[in-house]
Amino acid sequence: MRWRPRASLGDVIRVDGLRKVYRVHEKEAGLRGSIRAFVDRRYRDVVAVDDVTFGVAPGEVVGFLGPNGAGKTTTLKVLSGLLHPSGGTVRVAGFEPRRREGAFLRGITLVMGQKQQLSWDLAAVDSFLVNQAVYEIPDAVYRERLGELTEMLSLDGLLRKQVRKLSLGERMKCELAAALLHRPDVLFLDEPTIGLDVTMQQQVRRFVADYNARHGATVVLTSHYMADVTALARRILVIDHGRLVFDGDLSALVEARAPEKRLRLSLSERVDRADLAALGRVHAAEGLEIELGVPRADVARVAAAALARLPVVDVAIEDVPVEDIVADLFAQGRAARAADAVRAAHEAGAAAGGRG
Amino acid sequence: MRRYLRIWRIFFTHSLIQDLEYRLNWWLNAFNTLLFLGSSALVLWVVFTQADAIGGWTFDQALTLLGVYLLIEGVTVVFLVPNLNRVPQYVRKGELDYLLLKPIAARFIVSTRYASVWWVPQLGLALAVILVGMARQGTLTAGHLGLLALMLVAAIGTLYAVWFALTTTAFWFVKVDNVSELFTAFFAAGRFPVSAYPGWVRALLTFVVPVAFLTTVPAEAAAGTLTWGWALAAVGVAALLLALSQALWRYALANYTSASS
Numbered sequence: 001m002r003w004r005p006r007a008s009l010g011d012v013i014r015v016d017g018l019r020k021v022y023r024v025h026e027k028e029a030g031l032r033g034s035i036r037a038f039v040d041r042r043y044r045d046v047v048a049v050d051d052v053t054f055g056v057a058p059g060e061v062v063g064f065l066g067p068n069g070a071g072k073t074t075t076l077k078v079l080s081g082l083l084h085p086s087g088g089t090v091r092v093a094g095f096e097p098r099r100r101e102g103a104f105l106r107g108i109t110l111v112m113g114q115k116q117q118l119s120w121d122l123a124a125v126d127s128f129l130v131n132q133a134v135y136e137i138p139d140a141v142y143r144e145r146l147g148e149l150t151e152m153l154s155l156d157g158l159l160r161k162q163v164r165k166l167s168l169g170e171r172m173k174c175e176l177a178a179a180l181l182h183r184p185d186v187l188f189l190d191e192p193t194i195g196l197d198v199t200m201q202q203q204v205r206r207f208v209a210d211y212n213a214r215h216g217a218t219v220v221l222t223s224h225y226m227a228d229v230t231a232l233a234r235r236i237l238v239i240d241h242g243r244l245v246f247d248g249d250l251s252a253l254v255e256a257r258a259p260e261k262r263l264r265l266s267l268s269e270r271v272d273r274a275d276l277a278a279l280g281r282v283h284a285a286e287g288l289e290i291e292l293g294v295p296r297a298d299v300a301r302v303a304a305a306a307l308a309r310l311p312v313v314d315v316a317i318e319d320v321p322v323e324d325i326v327a328d329l330f331a332q333g334r335a336a337r338a339a340d341a342v343r344a345a346h347e348a349g350a351a352a353g354g355r356g
Numbered sequence: 357m358r359r360y361l362r363i364w365r366i367f368f369t370h371s372l373i374q375d376l377e378y379r380l381n382w383w384l385n386a387f388n389t390l391l392f393l394g395s396s397a398l399v400l401w402v403v404f405t406q407a408d409a410i411g412g413w414t415f416d417q418a419l420t421l422l423g424v425y426l427l428i429e430g431v432t433v434v435f436l437v438p439n440l441n442r443v444p445q446y447v448r449k450g451e452l453d454y455l456l457l458k459p460i461a462a463r464f465i466v467s468t469r470y471a472s473v474w475w476v477p478q479l480g481l482a483l484a485v486i487l488v489g490m491a492r493q494g495t496l497t498a499g500h501l502g503l504l505a506l507m508l509v510a511a512i513g514t515l516y517a518v519w520f521a522l523t524t525t526a527f528w529f530v531k532v533d534n535v536s537e538l539f540t541a542f543f544a545a546g547r548f549p550v551s552a553y554p555g556w557v558r559a560l561l562t563f564v565v566p567v568a569f570l571t572t573v574p575a576e577a578a579a580g581t582l583t584w585g586w587a588l589a590a591v592g593v594a595a596l597l598l599a600l601s602q603a604l605w606r607y608a609l610a611n612y613t614s615a616s617s
Contacts, residue, residue, distance in 0.1 A: 077453075080457060081456075081457070081613075082453055082456060082457065082613055083613055084610075084613055098613070100456065100457075102459040103459075105457055105458065105459040106459050108457075109457075110453070110454075110457055112453070115449075115450060115451065115453065115454065117454040119370070121374050122370055122373070122374065126370055126373070129366055130363065130366055130367070130370075131458075133359065133362050133363045133366055134359075134363060134458050134459065134460050135459065136359060
């Protein structure tokens with residue numbers, strides 16, 4: 001696997017050994033548990049992000065991948081200054097985010113797919129006016145930027161409607177515009193397409209790519225839609241249980257993790273499973289639709305053999321979907337942790353036995 | 357400073373836009389205020405047919421006090437309630453995140469974003485009652501008006517500081533919806549001069565819950581009976597409480613940003 005150098009001087013974002021621990025109070029189920037928690041609160045430390053190090057170059061688009069609760073959002077909140085790190089150092093555009101200095105805040109933006117900054121009962125353009133005043137954007141500049149964003153996001157006809165009357169996708173587009181009026185250099189996007197339909201997801205993606213190309217803004221985004229990340233970011237950071245498990249090119253990840261290709265066959269009649277297994281690893285077999293895993297180097301030979309030996313109607317050769325590769329990565333992480341736990345239990349047992 | 361004024365103006369305009377959608381409400385509220393004023397004045401009149409003074413206050417002075425009470429209550433309802441009651445919601449739903457990322461004091465936005473414009477007529481009525489009361493007392497001079505204005509600013513500062521501090525506890529307790537009920541209950545005591553209450557209640561309303569500074573002191577300024585000592589105390593208390601509420605707010609934010617998810 002090809003790892004990127006940890007962090008270089010020209011980076012706009014530098015994160016070194018970031019750690020974030022939450023204190024949460026534990027509550028047992030039921031009324032009894034609630035009463036006990038009310039009287040005697042017990043706390044537990046949860047490590048959300050553990051020793052994460054990376055750098056992002058100006059103008060780069062980086063995607064965070066990871067299952068829910070992996071630490072993606074926590075990392076973004078630390079980068080934007082909403083959370084104080086428990087350990088490690090973070091620099092964004094030369095600032096320490098946690099201090100939330102004015103000059104820092106004017107240079108960044110955070111968009112959260114799950115939360116909104118636009119006022120529900122007002123038209124989007126009314127909320128924009130507040131941002132114009134807050135960021136002290138001169139009228140002429142404001143009009144020019146609003147015009148550009150209106151065109152890029154096709155906001156015509158949306159801006160004067162009450163926000164609560166907009167669809168989820170329309171609202172998200174307005175949220176993006178509100179978040180970009182002050183033309184920040186660094187964009188943090190947390191699940192910007194969550195809950196949107198496929199066409200709207202594509203529009204948002206295209207917009208982010210355009211914006212990045214036009215203004216050279218640095219973009220860090222999280223999503224659990226793989227397509228968001230693969231469409232926008234060439235470089236991805238995979239985070240699992242607070243740890244960075246991969247940092248590099250998407251294509252490098254695919255090559256390193258997926259030495260196989262998928263050979264998809266449509267058959268005209270059922271065949272013996274043994275005949276399929278002779279060709280390669282049977283990944284899926286539903287009726288007459290077969291999917292085989294075949295080493296990259298052997299694809300051509302196996303495809304020819306399949307055509308010769310089996311009643312093939314149609315054949316297709318595909319890369320393994322990135323979803324599967326990442327799921328695999330997480331499964332490995334879980335297996336490794338489970339093994340660690342078993343080993344630790346063994347050692348503890350041995351130590352106890354030694355004493356007894 | 358100009359930026360803050362500009363933003364406040366935008367917020368107020370937005371509140372106006374939203375409230376104007378409900379025309380009927382405007383008239384109902386104006387009517388409601390008139391009714392309250394009428395009934396309170398009636399009670400005062402009935403009481404004063406039995407006695408010449410309550411706690412040393414004449415009818416005209418008590419009328420002025422009623423005006424002050426209405427004005428402070430009006431300011432509360434127009435500017436404080438719609439904003440401060442939302443703080444627990446900001447915390448619970450994480451809406452504070454966006455506010456904290458703006459290059460402007462988050463406390464300012466939290467405190468000014470909304471206004472209940474419907475209740476603005478009450479401010480006008482209250483002002484009229486105060487002026488009538490002062491005219492009947494013969495104290496309608498520039499000096500008295502100036503001191504009254506200063507005492508009203510101090511009163512509003514005190515009220516805002518205490519309420520804001522209580523609301524800030526939402527960062528720890530999350531649900532503090534009863535705070536405003538509690539406060540309203542205490543504040544109702546401000547309809548009468550504190551000297552009308554027995555000694556221990558008077559002490560409570562002066563030193564524990566500073567209701568005396570909210571209504572009695574400004575009304576005394578209007579009546580020309582306020583001593584300089586109390587005037588200074590009113591300004592000092594307001595400044596001290598504002599500073600304390602700011603310290604609490606900063607502490608709460610530091611706590612929020614290091615703990616929330």
